[in-house]
Amino acid sequence: MAEARPFQLEARGVSVVLGGVRALDGLDLVLEPGLRTVVLGPNGAGKSVLLRTLHGLIAPTAGTVSWSRPVRQAMVFQRPVMLRRSALANLRYALAVNGVTEPERTSRATAALARVGLEKIADRPARVLSGGEQQRLALARAWALRPGILFLDEPTASLDPGATAEVERVIASIAAEGTRLVMTTHNLGQARRLADEIVFIHAGRAAERTAADRFFDQPASNEARLFLQGELPWK
């Protein structure tokens, strides 16, 4: 249901300095249409900052982020932030802010809840839901906006394996409908399952961009090889 026309996202020489620290350092990256991109890299490499910069939450100190056409975006954070109101009301709020009027607002919100299997708890206060439920609610909120691109910043980092599997299933189905994914994770199994391509970030730059099925066996960059050796020492 997402906007189907292809688009391209390009970062050119993007640097971001936050609190005196150079989080991104002249990063170049082209995200082509239709792929599921997983951004990998060690802690502090700049993965989260990259996503926030592409999404527009952080203005680059230098360089540009350009879109081949305007695209509706959404982002799911590691810790979902829900408003103090019911699960359904959280979705209705996001839709209202984005100009979706009744009766479509309610029907879309209800459909999105059903989509992530939360229709039974529509009226429960969102902030007392479990971590996994809140993250699925965050995905429903993002999906309800029909984004052309969805950024996910370690969406399962604070979840247990059961909740992680549920969230992964929802993410995969959103991508299957044509929403472009750009996601960070520390879970290499998850990266394998969800990625078409891997972007490996090291010291604020994109060290490589490689098809996922090749990356884990034959990473192109030395940094990625060392990273994989550290993460998968048995290989």
Add this chain to the structure above:
Amino acid sequence: MFEIFASLGVALELIGGADPELWGIVLLSLKLSLASAVAGAAIGLPLGALIAVGTFPGRRALIVVLNALLGLPSVVVGLVVYLLLSRAGPLGEFGILFTPAAIVVAQTVLVVPIVAALARQAAEDAWGEYREQLTSLGVSRLRAVPTILWDTRFSLLTVVMAGFGRAASEVGAVMVVGGNIDGVTRVMTTAIALETSKGDLPLALGLGVVLIAVVLAINAGAFGIKEWSAKRHG
């Protein structure tokens, strides 16, 4: 020492015996303080949230002015309101000096800085948590103000109660602009001041007991609501 207990005994009799003079004063006090708290909240809450969330020219100056108002002696506020409302003043044509309305105006001026300062704190904390998510959803800063106010509504209840407490316990400004006219603008605090200076300790003490009880009860209620909401809404 004995005198205090004797006075306290008479005071409790006045309270229990539904003394019309005492309860008339209490009722007027509550009415005016409630009106001031509501008016102060209507101005102070959005103002506090706007300062917390907004980026606009004069924001820093506004914070300094509000903080200064927090520490301003209430008698001075009373004097300024008096000058504004007096017949020759810019708002003199309304003719509300020495009426309950003048008390509400003065108390509101005193309540707004407190409510705004405390609301700003609550809103800043919430904004720190919500900023990225709301920005990501496409919520403008101005649109975020009502969202933040609604989401911190249970904390803000305590804030409004603090404003109510400020209004209810106010003496100096109320004396200046209300005039402490018997049956018209005599409220608990000004009555206590007057009766004490006259030596009628039982009435003063009775009013004091009621004043403390009211402020305690209202704050206990606000606290209870906050606890309940934290459990229910997280």
